[in-house]
Amino acid sequence: MQNIDRLILRLGEITLKGKNRSRFEKTISEHVRAVLRPYPKAHVRREYGRMYVETGGESVEALIQVLKNVFGIMDIIPVKQTLPQLDEIIAAAVELIGEQQIDQLTTFKVSVKRVWKEFPHSSQDMNHLVGSPVLRAYPLLKVDVRQPQIELRVEIRDGAAYIYSELIPAVGGFPRGSNGKAMLLLSGGIDSPVAGWQSMRRGLEVECIHFHSYPFTSERAKEKVVDLTRVLAGYAGVVKLHVVPFTEIQTAFTTTGQDNLMITLMRRAMLRIATRIAEQQKGLALITGESLGQVASQTLSSMNAIERATELPILRPLVMTGKDEIIQIAKEIGTYDLSILPYEDCCTLFIPKSPTTNPNLRIIEKVESFLELTPMIERAVEQTEVLTIEAGSPLQLASTAINEDWF
Ligand SMILES: Nc1ncnc2c1ncn2[C@@H]1O[C@H](COP(=O)(O)OP(=O)(O)OP(=O)(O)O)[C@@H](O)[C@H]1O
Structure with missing residues (x-):
């Protein structure tokens, strides 16, 4: 040239x-x-x-x-x-x-x-x-x-x-932050960072929320999420990361004897906490990396039972996207290599042998009422650590070509 x-x-x-x-x-x-x-x-x-x-x-x-x-x-x-x-x-x-x-x-x-x-x-x-x-x-x-x-x-x-x-x-979409703010539930997996990038591309300002279960999950698992947030910050300039202590709530769920409902209970608690943080930060929606049918907690029936725990809209940018395509985008935007590092997520440690794909909302609400969740949720919100993550070097990781076919 x-x-x-x-x-x-x-x-x-x-x-x-x-x-x-x-x-x-x-x-x-x-x-x-x-x-x-x-x-x-x-x-x-x-x-x-x-x-x-x-x-x-x-x-x-x-x-x-x-x-x-x-x-x-x-x-x-x-x-x-x-x-x-x-x-x-x-x-x-x-x-x-x-x-x-x-x-x-x-x-x-x-x-x-x-x-x-x-x-x-x-x-x-x-x-x-x-x-x-x-x-x-x-x-x-x-x-x-x-x-x-x-x-x-x-x-x-x-x-x-x-x-x-x-x-x-080029990447297209809307200017950064031009369509309001939403909170991304960011695990260390492949999907949620992609969901975050896609939301940013549609003009959302994204703040990340990560649930951490120390000592069940290690410091390395948290560092991995910090690194993923840093990649997202490469596109947005600066991204806030809220790290929520989730150990107390998770431990309480293990005492219920409802192993097959564990994931549903955990996701609902996550949504409740994320909703509280969204209110504090003036976020108008929650974003997840869920994709229909991918795992037991992502059947339509599970999503239905889970999302009733919040009144905020849940945005699921990947809901109809297949895994291959998600992986391809993760590679292009520079999150894939971090996501596949082996550090455990808080939920995977508690996944039962046979999680239900069709949770019963009445039973779930009953279990929740026995546990007195509200004070635990308050504590988790209060003890949340807030980190402000800046891009290491702008867009350094996104060095591969943007694929025209996605747009
Ligand atoms: N520890 C966590 N902290 C924050 N959000 C989480 C956490 N675990 C799961 N989530 C949220 O719940 C969604 C579904 O998680 P799940 O592990 O069932 O699915 P997944 O398809 O493997 O997602 P991912 O690849 O993003 O981990 C995630 O995409 C993410 O938005």
Whole structure:
């Protein structure tokens, strides 16, 4: 990409959101400036519906890598900028095509968009005026107007023309934190970090809540969750993590003699505590990594019995997503390698041999009423440790390409 001197960032769905648009664009621009801090020579300019990043000599590939993960950016266009003059546009087009691999089978076409209506040549004429010198310079090229391998695009505006041939898909979604706050129940597993990232991508500010059962679960298990939160913070800047002591409540459940209801009871207690923390932090929903049918506690019947423990909406971004796809996303966003570390989760230690897939709500409520849960829940909330986790290095772990197919 040696001829590329700037990137155009096109913003996605926010264009649908009329009056919030300028606020959304400002949020994306702040996010862009934050991820570009390690690249001081790059310069950002905001315009209606898009942003321009002048590379200033910074590596184009490195800039694309970090910008691809900024929520709200739909795609990135590496461009060569010239004056809106025919000879300059032709020279840039010839240079840009020269960067491509060309053989006898390579097809191309020119597409011109004339935003500046005073430019002296029509779009139709421009296709020929630019196409002919390119064909003369690269005689192996063949024109194909339907499905060309290379589409050389020229956008002519008042004051500048942009020449490009590549559109790089970015993460899309809504600007970070633009759709309110929700609390993510973050285990050390594969699913909940993915659910958290997907929620952030839809513009939610996410605070994490982790239930920890020391000494049944080790310090390493907690560190793993801190590390997972740090990866999420790579996308959001800073993420709060609430670590809830869960040992007392779990131990109480083991005395009930209702082994097969253990998971349902634990999940309901988690939701109650998470709801209290959400109220304190002004979170409007809970997020889990549940996926329909994945385990006994994720049947429709179990989910039904579990979610009655809270009045807050429960968001389950992965509810209809299969495990393979979840794993693929976890790898792409940089959480997978941490999630598969062997440190135990508080619940797995208490999983009975045959957990019920169809829990009876009446029995559950009876068991709960015997236990006097409320003071235990109060204590757990009071003793919760709150950590503020910052990204180690912005987006360092998310170095692989975002997969277009998910969006
Ligand atoms: N120790 C925990 N702390 C916080 N949330 C938890 C904890 N354990 C489970 N959860 C929440 O409950 C959901 C279901 O957990 P479960 O272990 O049944 O399923 P899972 O599909 O293995 O999820 P994960 O891969 O996220 O652990 C998790 O996705 C998470 O949101």
